[in-house]
Amino acid sequence: MNIITLSAADLSLAAILVIALGAVSLKLKLGQTRQLFVASLRCTVQLLLMGFILKLLFAAASPGAIIIMAFVMLLSAGQAVTSRMHRPLSGRWSYFFGVAAMFISSFTVTIFALFIIIDIKPWYTPQYAIPLLGMMLGNTMTGVALSMDTLTTSVFQNRNMIEGRLILGEKWREAVQDQIKGAIRTGLTPIINSMATTGLVSLPGMMTGQILAGSPPMIAVSYQILIMFLIAAGTGFGVIMAVHITARHLFDHRHRLRLDRLAGDNA
């Protein structure tokens, strides 16, 4: 089966749908019209850029280039995590913690997949390394951002309760355990839901892409299962790490709740 190439005109037709959505959102005064257009524009520019870079990477196939690319993706993900938080940590801590958690979880899982599961040679074959890492990072980022946001917001909201527990002689970890659990649960829910409904309700993008590109369905399916497991593990460990280091940072060595370490609000 040959792949049908899409022309700029084809994509413009799809864009008309987004413009129509924008018009409706303007009419409904959702206040999201601008965001919608900026996001669509960013999506287009970033993907074109990525396509261009992938073209270069595929031609070069050098491990150095892949590693640089991986770090650019990681740092952008860190930026996205911070920008999605309603109450980020003051200083650059949200960024550092987000990057650290995603680095450890996404990179470990991707390396595990490349070297041990798929066992592709050389490991830096860009057709495998970059899409794998991209999917890992994208999903881990969503989970980490969601869970860190939930944690700081719920700690702020429940500050009296947390201090009430500290006052009675609990250690910081006990005093904030409900918020830690809630944040981890929130971060893990999307991937659990998506695993539970995939194939039944939704056909994942990667599998769809592989099938469109002419792969036999069973191969596409086995890759999709692999990816789902990797994403679940990567997101799960990333979320757990991010929530714990963020929670730790909200208390000092004397087990005091330090809301002054949240940006924007010292109340």
Place this chain on the structure above:
Amino acid sequence: MSLFTLKNLQILDMPPLELELEAGQCLSVTGDSGCGKSLFLRALADLDPNPGELFLDGKASSSYQPWQWRRQVGLLPSESSWWLAKVGDHFPGEGAALYQQLAALGLSADILNSPTHRLSSGERQRLSLLRLLRNRPVVLLLDEPTANLDENSSTLVERILKKYQQVNGGVLIWVTHDRSQARRVAHRHLRFSQHDVSEVKEV
């Protein structure tokens, strides 16, 4: 040697506070709202960073683990928090002694089965006092412990606190807006004003 010592404690922009309290003493703390009385209690419970030093039994607060310090220097905040579903969940493993204390505060034992969100402010206040006393704190930091109570219940709370102190011989630090209560319960008086804090003879 004093039981509870405050050295160089810094509250807002006031001059540093020095204080020595003996076992069995009760210090009243009065002053307008927003003057730093609650911040003062928070500092004593080591809930906020402070350049000053605290000593209990001659040992610096830094030589205690933070959670041990807060069990010894127990703070009763003006607003209590209840994070478990039922009142009784906050009193695990309690028996006859608790029923006696409940009765002494005019509460029935049935209240242990009520959901915590159903409590009135007065019930919350008395229950949070009992919850705090289970830690057997040596120093009690009381942030308006009778603010939400009628006269009768207030008397019961004053009585149980006095009795606790007689038996355990600790220190009470009692924030109140009620001057007659300050005179009734305390031997020493600390007065907060806009930019100053000092010990006074009379309230």
